[in-house]
Amino acid sequence: MSASQIKVASHRFCSLEQDSVDMTLEDQEDACGDASLEKHNFSRGQREIIQVMNVKRKRDFLCLEKVNGEMVNILEGIELHTDIFSAAEQQMIVENVCELQEKARKGEIKRAFTPKGKGRSAIQFGCCFNYRTSKDGIPAGILRHETVDPLPSLFKVIIRRLVKWHVLPPTCVPDCCVVNIYDEGDCIPPHVDNHDFLRPFCTVSFLSECSILFGSNLKLEENGDYSGGSYLLPLPVGSVLVLNGNGANVAKHCVPEVPTKRISITFRKMNESKRPIWFTPEPDLQWIQPLPFELESSSSSNHVY
Structure with a gap:
């Protein structure tokens, strides 16, 4: 054509x-x-x-900070992709998440929780993991002996699209995810994603636009404000944020209090040596390849912004 x-x-x-x-x-x-x-x-x-x-793709994010005595672009490796999902597709995904949330309330999903305070509800698929060291001294990361529900069928369809549509590389096909459901005022504190998960990984945003804050010295103060934040990036509805390089490993990121209800799904690939002992790769997520065309050939002003 x-x-x-x-x-x-x-x-x-x-x-x-x-x-x-x-x-x-x-x-x-x-x-x-x-x-x-x-x-x-x-x-x-x-x-x-x-x-x-x-699809619109932005890859030229720039934010210079001094890290270990050198000026570096802490956003190197970050990409934002929009126009991946139609409005009808987004509605379908949101409805599916709401069904999963209802199952979680009934105790029909193995790994779902709602933290105290201004957190967010979360459902994990593909693996269980601790966000931080537990009270029992179990370190943050994948819990290899904990069982969890497999990826829902619709989420595997999303993963295949992300790889086929040149958003994620075929060398890093996700095999797990976490669904975050925010109510007004919920947030995620500053962090760098655990290295039990490979890079790149991505977050898909639904229901409402919110912003994500980056900074190599980002931290949450006792009064609830954030300090050390250097770059505030709006995440449009239906967008896919890919984190890699400095953007995944040097910069911390957080989601400040959201103004209204929001859903996000973060897709990751586990380090093979960290996978749960019971884990078996999904057959329909093997050997996915991007659609055969040169992405660079379409990099004109109406495709990259």
Whole structure:
């Protein structure tokens, strides 16, 4: 398909509204308001490439801080991808998360909790992990002998899209995730993600826009304010934030108190040596490859912002 065909077609295709909450993202085909003759000139695979080429990607984040006596870009390795999910797809994912939250309330999910104070509700899939050293002295990281529910089917569909659409590399396909459900005023304190998880990893945002704060010296003060924050990055609804390099390992990050309800899903790949002893890789998450086209060839002003 030529570049001119893609340009014309990209203005003619829009996401099909959800017919049923039981549909998966892969079942939703692109369609116009009517079955135009032009639509039938392209295969489903070609239409998917059109969608991929319309994804907006920002990779040039810059924030210089002195770290160990040297000036470094603490945001090196961070990427923000938007237009990955249609409004109907986002609605489907949110509804699925709400169903999971209800199961968690009924005790039907193994690893779900709501911390005291201004935290957020969280559900873990694929592995259990401690955010910090426990009262029993168990260090932060993956709990290899704790069992947890496997990745939900819809989440595996999301993972496949993230890899196929050039958001995550095929060398780091996620095998676990945590769902965070925020109510108004909830937050996440400053931290660097545990190295039991490989880089890159990503967070997908739903329901409302919020901001994430970065800083190599970021910390939470006793009065509840944050100090040492250097860069506040808005996360649009439906966006995917990828963390790698300095952005994942040098800069701490936190989510300040959110103004309204928010859902995020953070997808990670476990270090093989840290996997739970019972873990078996998901067969349908093996050998995923990005769609075969040169991403750089589409890096024009209307695709990278």
